[in-house]
Amino acid sequence: MAAPEAPSTARMIDHWLGGRHHRPVDVAAASAFEAAYGPSAAIFRSLRGFLGRAVRAIAAEGVDSFLVFGAGVPTCGNVHEVAPDATVLYTDVDPETVRLGQRLLAGSDRVGYGYGDATDIGTLDPALLHRFVPGWGRRPVGVVFLGLAAFLDDDTLARTLDELYEAVAPGSWLAIDFDGEELAGHPEALAMMGPAFRMRAPERFAPLLGRWRPTVEGVVPVARWRPVGEPERVPDAFHGALAQRPAG
Numbered sequence: 001m002a003a004p005e006a007p008s009t010a011r012m013i014d015h016w017l018g019g020r021h022h023r024p025v026d027v028a029a030a031s032a033f034e035a036a037y038g039p040s041a042a043i044f045r046s047l048r049g050f051l052g053r054a055v056r057a058i059a060a061e062g063v064d065s066f067l068v069f070g071a072g073v074p075t076c077g078n079v080h081e082v083a084p085d086a087t088v089l090y091t092d093v094d095p096e097t098v099r100l101g102q103r104l105l106a107g108s109d110r111v112g113y114g115y116g117d118a119t120d121i122g123t124l125d126p127a128l129l130h131r132f133v134p135g136w137g138r139r140p141v142g143v144v145f146l147g148l149a150a151f152l153d154d155d156t157l158a159r160t161l162d163e164l165y166e167a168v169a170p171g172s173w174l175a176i177d178f179d180g181e182e183l184a185g186h187p188e189a190l191a192m193m194g195p196a197f198r199m200r201a202p203e204r205f206a207p208l209l210g211r212w213r214p215t216v217e218g219v220v221p222v223a224r225w226r227p228v229g230e231p232e233r234v235p236d237a238f239h240g241a242l243a244q245r246p247a248g
């Protein structure tokens with residue numbers, strides 16, 4: 001008998017964002033989560049809004065290539081859609097998500113999708129890296145690290161961010177988020193996130209950035225990071241920052 005199909009967090013997010021690349025098993029898992037927590041689409045749309053504002057801010061600094069970790073489904077306002085003149089390499093550890101991303105982006109000479117474990121830059125395919133993030137290590141780039149920190153313990157996250165800092169050229173940028181403590185009041189929903197899931201208070205997260213220098217906004221709920229107009233009225237489930245390896 002075939003193993004039962006498992007839901008994917010990436011495709012559940014696609015469902016919440018109103019995308020088209022998810023399956024009934026993902027919708028069922030999203031509905032079960034919402035039964036335990038409450039409506040979630042607005043929260044994920046707000047996080048995607050933060051991605052858009054952070055990526056546009058990086059592009060406005062003259063950066064024209066992006067490396068995306070834990071990318072999930074590359075649609076619904078993802079990086080190449082908000083920075084249409086940039087080249088983008090999306091990466092993820094989940095082989096099915098990588099295959100889906102490759103299918104969706106097939107034929108693009110500007111945007112690629114490959115396997116990559118965020119905790120080990122050495123797992124990135126050098127050919128893809130040099131094709132879609134040209135000048136890696138020599139020119140400033142944008143690194144997008146969203147939806148990932150919650151699944152890494154403090155030591156792993158701090159080491160990973162430090163290795164990334166060392167690998168990128170001065171002047172590069174990091175867009176990052178982490179899960180606050182919103183789910184602490186919803187134990188059933190928290191249990192659904194699995195044993196590796198970590199919530200963090202902002203004061204616990206900030207030191208993990210190490211040498212990365214946050215912009216003046218600091219580490220804030222994502223809806224309040226350079227909002228355009230009134231920030232969305234959503235629970236502070238995700239906090240985030242835009243940080244830089246200073247130039248020169």
Ligand SMILES: C[S@@+](CC[C@H](N)C(=O)[O-])C[C@H]1O[C@@H](n2cnc3c(N)ncnc32)[C@H](O)[C@@H]1O
Pocket residue numbers: 009010013069070071072073091092093094097116117118119146147148151
């Ligand atoms: C919660 S989803 C976030 C997807 C997307 N970044 C977003 O914000 O919509 C987390 C994604 O990270 C991937 N992932 C988990 N651990 C990873 C790791 N160590 N390196 C790279 N990707 C990872 C998962 O496969 C999944 O697609």
